[in-house]
Amino acid sequence: MIAEIKLLSPYRHHQKTLQNPIHCVGIGLHSGQKVHLSLKPAAVGTGVVFRRTDVTDKNNEIPALYTHVSDTRLNSCISNEEGVSVSTIEHLMAALAGFGITNVIVEVDAPEVPVMDGSAEDYVTLIRCAGIVPQNAPLKAIKILKEVSVTDDKGVSVSLSPAEFGLSIDFMIDFPQSKAIGRQEYSITLSERTFADSVAYARTFGFAQEVEMLQSMGLARGGSLDNAVVVDGDCVLNKEGLRSENEFVVHKTLDAIGDLYQLGMPIIGRFSGIKSGHAHTNQLLRRLIADKTAYEIVDLDAYEESLLSRKYKTA
Numbered sequence: 001m002i003a004e005i006k007l008l009s010p011y012r013h014h015q016k017t018l019q020n021p022i023h024c025v026g027i028g029l030h031s032g033q034k035v036h037l038s039l040k041p042a043a044v045g046t047g048v049v050f051r052r053t054d055v056t057d058k059n060n061e062i063p064a065l066y067t068h069v070s071d072t073r074l075n076s077c078i079s080n081e082e083g084v085s086v087s088t089i090e091h092l093m094a095a096l097a098g099f100g101i102t103n104v105i106v107e108v109d110a111p112e113v114p115v116m117d118g119s120a121e122d123y124v125t126l127i128r129c130a131g132i133v134p135q136n137a138p139l140k141a142i143k144i145l146k147e148v149s150v151t152d153d154k155g156v157s158v159s160l161s162p163a164e165f166g167l168s169i170d171f172m173i174d175f176p177q178s179k180a181i182g183r184q185e186y187s188i189t190l191s192e193r194t195f196a197d198s199v200a201y202a203r204t205f206g207f208a209q210e211v212e213m214l215q216s217m218g219l220a221r222g223g224s225l226d227n228a229v230v231v232d233g234d235c236v237l238n239k240e241g242l243r244s245e246n247e248f249v250v251h252k253t254l255d256a257i258g259d260l261y262q263l264g265m266p267i268i269g270r271f272s273g274i275k276s277g278h279a280h281t282n283q284l285l286r287r288l289i290a291d292k293t294a295y296e297i298v299d300l301d302a303y304e305e306s307l308l309s310r311k312y313k314t315a
């Protein structure tokens with residue numbers, strides 16, 4: 001591995017994996033039970049693959065791809081052909097996207113990823129502690145060539161449109177029924193630094209009545225003020241309050257980053273989300289891939305080189 005790294009220039013785009021395996025324990029949002037999570041280095045071309053170590057009698061691996069998303073009502077849940085599933089993957093996926101981890105095996109011993117504090121901060125710490133290494137393989141990206149969108153009659157919309165470099169995200173939410181949230185907007189260009197410093201901290205949120213209803217249905221048993229911001233009317237019930245005034249819209253941005261990473265490669269484009277959720281982003285990815293004229297797969301190094309030489313010529 002060391003010989004391989006020496007050959008790689010730090011300025012090139014390579015696939016990346018973790019330097020060392022790393023482990024943590026947390027609570028499952030739905031079960032309220034302990035879940036063990038391990039992140040393990042993986043070979044070139046593996047992608048992000050979840051593995052259910054508690055399932056031993058059938059295929060227990062599920063690729064973290066939009067085509068495997070089976071439920072988006074409360075969070076992003078992925079399943080394989082044998083019906084083995086893992087839910088609440090989006091916050092971990094967002095951290096993997098933020099750090100550009102291409103290849104990793106994510107082991108859990110339960111049907112859900114531990115919710116930690118409802119944000120991606122613990123995953124950021126895990127990835128940093130494990131370390132990141134480039135691999136001897138070029139990185140491909142999906143470049144958006146024309147706008148693709150999904151809208152509904154309630155004013156919800158999501159779109160992906162062309163951009164020259166990287167992935168930019170614009171998000172808007174509007175909760176007129178709660179002064180604690182109200183209307184919030186947020187924009188960011190994704191990088192390791194912007195993700196870790198400005199997005200990872202934002203916790204998931206819900207309304208007190210919803211939490212009560214879910215718990216009466218036997219769902220969200222692990223949900224508490226320790227892993228979510230809970231809003232009751234115009235008030236935030238968490239004693240410590242919010243981590244920022246716009247924590248709600250920043251969390252929605254975090255969710256979108258995680259869901260978009262289910263394309264299996266980074267995006268060169270601009271995402272816009274208006275009052276949208278996991279289901280809309282998944283529909284958007286399906287619509288994008290169904291339209292072959294809306295995107296192209298590029299070698300990121302070659303693409304950026306051609307972009308720079310074109311700029312240089314016109315300067």
Ligand SMILES: [Zn+2]
Nearest residue numbers: 090204251255
């Ligand atoms: Zn979330």
